[in-house]
Amino acid sequence: MNRIRPGDAMLTDWREAAGRFEREVGKAVLGQAQAIRLLTIAIFARGHVLLEGDVGVGKTTLLRAVARALGGAYERIEGTVDMMPSDLIYHSYLADDGRPRVEPGPVLRSSEDLAVFFFNEINRARPQVHSLLLRLMAERSVAAFNREYRFPNLQVFADRNRVEREETFELPAAARDRFLMEIGVETPRDAEARRALVFDPRFHDTDRLIEEVAEGVLDHAAIAGIARAIQHTIQASPEIEAYVIALWEALVRPGEAGIRLPGIDMAALVQGGASPRGVAFLVRAARVRAWLEGRDWLVPEDVRAIFPEVMAHRVFLEPVYEMRRETIVPDLCRAVFAMVPAP
Numbered sequence: 001m002n003r004i005r006p007g008d009a010m011l012t013d014w015r016e017a018a019g020r021f022e023r024e025v026g027k028a029v030l031g032q033a034q035a036i037r038l039l040t041i042a043i044f045a046r047g048h049v050l051l052e053g054d055v056g057v058g059k060t061t062l063l064r065a066v067a068r069a070l071g072g073a074y075e076r077i078e079g080t081v082d083m084m085p086s087d088l089i090y091h092s093y094l095a096d097d098g099r100p101r102v103e104p105g106p107v108l109r110s111s112e113d114l115a116v117f118f119f120n121e122i123n124r125a126r127p128q129v130h131s132l133l134l135r136l137m138a139e140r141s142v143a144a145f146n147r148e149y150r151f152p153n154l155q156v157f158a159d160r161n162r163v164e165r166e167e168t169f170e171l172p173a174a175a176r177d178r179f180l181m182e183i184g185v186e187t188p189r190d191a192e193a194r195r196a197l198v199f200d201p202r203f204h205d206t207d208r209l210i211e212e213v214a215e216g217v218l219d220h221a222a223i224a225g226i227a228r229a230i231q232h233t234i235q236a237s238p239e240i241e242a243y244v245i246a247l248w249e250a251l252v253r254p255g256e257a258g259i260r261l262p263g264i265d266m267a268a269l270v271q272g273g274a275s276p277r278g279v280a281f282l283v284r285a286a287r288v289r290a291w292l293e294g295r296d297w298l299v300p301e302d303v304r305a306i307f308p309e310v311m312a313h314r315v316f317l318e319p320v321y322e323m324r325r326e327t328i329v330p331d332l333c334r335a336v337f338a339m340v341p342a343p
Contacts, residue, residue, distance in 0.1 A: 002209055008115045008233060008296070008311060009271065010226075010229070011226070011229060011233060011291065013126075014226050015291060015294070017218055018040055018044065018218070018292060020214075021040060021069050021070070021217045021218050022036050022037065022040055023216045024065070024213050024217050025039075025062070025065045025066055025069050025213065026063055027065070027212050027213055028062070028064075028065035028209050028210055028212065028213050028231075029058050029061055029062050029065065029190070029199055030059065030064075030188055030190075030193040030196055031187075031188025031189070031190050031193040031228075032185065032188070032336065033192075034182050035062060035185055036062070036066075038181060038183050038306065038309055039062075039066055039183070040179050040292065041081040041114055041181075041288045041306060042180050042285070042291055043066075043070065043155060043218075043223065043225050044223065044226065044230060044288045044291070044292075045180060045227065045281070045284045045285045045287075045288045046155075046157040046223070046224060046284075047179070047180020047181065047281060047284070047285070048137050048155065048157070048158075048178060048179050048315075049155075049156075049157050049158070049177070049180060049181050049182055049183060049318070050122070050157075050158045050159070050160065050171075050179045050180060050181070050182045050183070051063060051157070051158070051159040051160075051182075051183050051184075051185050051306045052159065052160050052161075052183075052184055052185070053159075053161075053180060053184055053185035053186060053195060054161070054186075054187070055161055056135065057185050057186060057187050058185060059158060059159040059185050060120060060206075061206055061209065061210070062158075062185065063118055063157045063159060063326070064118070064206075064210050065209075065213045066116075066157065066209055067118060067157065067213060068210055068213045068214075069213050069215070069216075069218070070115065070116060070155070070216075070217070070218055070220055071115065071215055071216030071217070071218060071219070071220050072113070072114075072115025072116060072153060072216075072220035072221070073113045073114045073115050073116070074110075074115065074116045074117075074118070075106040075107065075108045075109055075110060075111035075114060075116070075117050075118070076081075076106065076117075076118040076119075076120060077117075077118075077119055077120065078120045078121060078124075079120060079121040079122050079123065079124035079125040079129075080120060080121075080124055080125070081124055081125075081126070083124075083125045083126060083129050084126075084128065084315070085128050085129050085131070085132040086105075087105060087129075087258075088105050088106060088107045088129065088132055088133070089104075089105045089107055089108060089142070089144045090102050090103065090104060090105045090108070090144070090145075091103045091105050091120060092152075107136065107142060107149075107172070108142075108149060110142060111149065112149055112150055112151055112152070113153075114151050114153075114154055114156065115155065115220045115221075116154075116155050116157065116220075117131065117136070117155070117156050117157070118157045118158070119158040119159075119267070120159060121159065121160060121161065122158040122159065122160050122171065123160040123161070123168040123169060123170065123171060124168055125168070125169065125171055127169055127172060127182055130169070130172060130175045131175075133175065133177050134174060134178055136151070136154070136156065137156050137175075138178050139176040140152060140154045152224065153220050153221055153223070153224065155220075158179075159296065161222055162254065164247045169193060170197045173273070173316060174314050176314070177191075177273075177275070177277070177278065178312065178314075180271065180281050180284075180285065180310065181285070181306070181309040182309060182312065182313040183309050194264040199273060227288075230287055230288055230291045230328050231284060231287055232300065233291070234285075234287035234288075234290050234291055234295070234296055234297065234298060235296060235297045235298070235328070236297070236298045237297065237298070237343075239343035240298045240299070240300070240303070240343060242343070243274060243300060243303065243340065243342060243343050244279065244283060246340045247287055247303070247307070247337075247340050248274060248279050248335055250336045250339055250340050251274050251315060251332070251333070251336050251338050252270055252272075252273070252274045252310060252315075252330060253270070254266050254269060254270065254336070255269070257266040257336075257339055257340075258339060259332070259336065259339055260333045260335075261328065261331055261332065261335065264321065264328065268318055268320075269317060269318060269321060269328075269332075270315060270316070270317060270318075271316045271317055271318050272316045273314045273315045273316040274314045274315050277308070278311060278314040279311075281310055282306070282307065282310045282311060283303075283309070285304060285306045285310050286298055286303045286305075287302075289302045289306055290302045300342040300343060304337060307333060307337075308330065308333045309332070312329045312330070312333060315329055315332070317329070
């Protein structure tokens with residue numbers, strides 16, 4: 001049974017607020033309950049998120065709704081092939097008097113109050129831009145104008161189109177590892193949701209749709225403290241700890257674990273990745289999931305529910321298999337679950 005102690009009243013109140021947050025975001029998108037839950041977990045685990053999917057499935061709408069419900073200063077930038085790192089920091093132009101002017105760019109425009117930074121079409125930006133973004137995500141700070149800016153409440157959301165390849169740049173491994181999760185967004189399978197998305201005019205006006213989402217459902221400035229409390233409250237038994245380590249071992253050394261996939265040399269499949277930092281992120285996210293479910297201890301399903309989104313992008317395959325990773329890695333994750341017995 002659940003064991004929420006009287007001293008955990010604050011966490012109980014925040015869990016109810018998280019439920020309201022999910023319901024508000026759900027007003028703007030249909031058939032994306034799983035993606036909304038994963039985004040909520042990422043927020044309370046203090047992790048950045050990358051959404052990917054086909055064109056027109058609602059990635060941008062979903063992230064705009066999340067940003068509005070989360071509250072705080074919000075900035076957005078569109079990835080382009082000619083973007084330079086400086087475009088994130090400042091904007092230069094000639095004023096009406098003919099003199100050059102420099103204004104803060106999207107990262108600095110709200111100064112250190114920035115809470116949500118949304119990078120749309122991140123894979124259209126050059127690797128130099130990714131490098132600057134890497135520091136922003138990893139350290140929540142950036143150096144500019146002879147000083148260092150810190151963003152204690154910053155959450156980075158990004159999306160990318162999984163289909164288009166022209167004029168795009170693959171994110172480097174270091175940048176991908178800084179995202180707590182990579183979440184796939186698919187077209188809803190439910191027939192009624194499909195009908196509404198096509199025929200209901202409400203879903204044709206995105207700006208008005210976002211306005212229906214309540215602003216600032218969560219106190220973004222307090223989330224860091226709540227996130228720490230969750231991590232110290234949710235406990236993992238020795239059996240769960242052993243289970244997580246066994247999943248990790250099987251993922252990075254599938255051949256030694258006895259996993260077999262058709263047509264693949266398992267001993268030469270995994271090149272690297274799935275670092276201790278990635279597994280620590282897995283545990284952080286699992287603890288948040290347990291908290292959202294009303295428990296103060298982990299169960300195997302907490303780990304399994306977020307395992308692909310947290311770990312799949314951290315597995316680096318040998319080049320001969322990399323072009324097939326969209327099918328190989330999900331198969332590998334399923335095989336790991338099948339091979340490692342749950343406590």
